[in-house]
Amino acid sequence: MADEAPDSSFGDGVESRVRQRGWVQILGKPCRVEFRPATIAPYPQFRIANTTLIIRIISVELSVKKNVKWPITELYNVSKDKESTMPSLGSWSKAPLAYVVAELRLASILNIEPLAAALQEPLTPNFPRLHRAHEFGFLFDTQAGVARQQTSPRYHFLSADGSACVVLTPDVLGLHVSKYTDSSGFIAMFAGVLNALGAVRSGQFIERLGLRYWDIVLPENGMKVSDFFTFDVSTLVEPLPGSTMTRDVHEIAYSISQPIPHVAVSRFSLTASPLAPMPPNFSMIAEIEPSARLQESRELGTAEPTALVGYLDVDVSAPVQQALDIDGLVATAQMLHMSQSSMFKKYTSVRGQTFWKEGEK
Template sequence: MGEKMKNAPVYFAIAQARHNPVLRLGSYAADIQDRMRKVGYPDFKKGVSMAFNLMPQIGDTSQPQNPPVVEQVERLMFFSTDNTKGFIVEQNALSFQTTEYDTFETFADEFIKGLGIVHECVTLAHSERIGLRYLDAIVPPNGEVGLADYLVPGVLGLSSELPDEVEVSHSFTETHIRTAECVVLARTIIQAGPLGFPMDLQPIGVNIAERFKTINGVHAIVDTDASIEGRHLFELDAIKLQLKMLRSGIGMAFDAMVTPTAIAAWKT
């Protein structure tokens, strides 16, 4: 996942920065939209997301706890004309997602550009969490049997060890990794049918690239998710450095899950 591959398996990538809350986000919408439009994101939408506010019980702890309060959270969305990339701006987070991934450098620069625009408009004070996540579609040319050529045995599940007459609907493996710089969650999902998304990640407003829409059969999704948590003064250079650390952690996990055969196939 380091150098650009001719047939890279990445079909979705997302980066997110969580920051101090901006409760009057809507009052900055016009300024943010004007700047986003000028840098290639003219498609603007407003929306809301639902969030649970867990209200702590203060005072007498013998009394029943207050039930969770469902709140509507304002969301500003900015997309490219072809809907292959876009920013989601919320009161306490900014996300950049794309289905046309090029290289990490161009992806990170675009994320920092959007984050810089929001910072110019609202003056963010600190960051609290930086995250980076990739979804890769593993589709060997010779079908299901080829998965063993593309993925290491540790993430293939039990399919190869079961009798041929046994039908396996899906297989799921997950490994939690902690490095000196970040935490990485590496998952592999093997399933049949069209290419989709993990249940906890539903992209908003972006279209899957045409070459991935034709996938319909047994395939694997390699899902690598890295994050760094901790409150830091808001500095774009520092956030970009954290992104590089996350990319390194994801690369380590990805390289441990795929084979040299797969890497060679994606490069040609």
């Protein structure tokens, strides 16, 4: 993501080389790994051409410095690309950020229609457009050996320009945006959604809170996609003479103990299609307007059909397990963002960050 983060400590760097005794350095911290053959595309996974190497993190502890004041100054950005239909996301000149999600996992609600109707009034000033939809899934009955189709309603409350959407399902209340200024503005928007929920259902039980930031890494300014990442991937891109990496998907999960217990999942790739550079298990809201970054990636794919791009997807979440507490959730969102931002900066190179921040020289 693109806005400046407070000082935090996730170790001294990233090193992905596997030691002979089964230990790796992840963000400067030692952790044990387990190797096993791939079966039916399990995750976490690491793919190179037709060979799959599963890397499962057994244990890793990272820490973030305590007593860090969150910056509240807002840094608004105006895109230098007048041809883009939307400004670049984040406060950096060429920010790679494409999509951001904040999501509450709710204790399941049997009938969400009354809640949707109640939420519409407090949400209308910022989200005046409503779209109804349905989720389709299957319930597998192992005893009978049959699968039954299930449907559940969902409601999308869209902003007037279509760049932000509040999503309500029987067990989720989320905020999706494709237009982003900085973390302060986004968390303030999320706080507005929490206030709307508090106004109509103050006793709602919250299971978890999560944030997800998706960045698209394009080959630009004379740099390859791999140049934007911290770690040396040259041995992966061309492990043998005459070989070229054609597909890769990486996922690493972390358990983080401070400043609050939470988990972080980092997903990245260097060989994604520019027409659909989405990470695994990622769904955009159909009605939401695509970000400038996603449009730029799609334009590259149209102009150069063989082009490849990368992505970095950082998904952080923390257990809540209590009734709605708006101030507590806002504070948790701020701490989760600090974790996400630190992870982003440890995964991406200084050279890449400098270009994203300052643009072409």
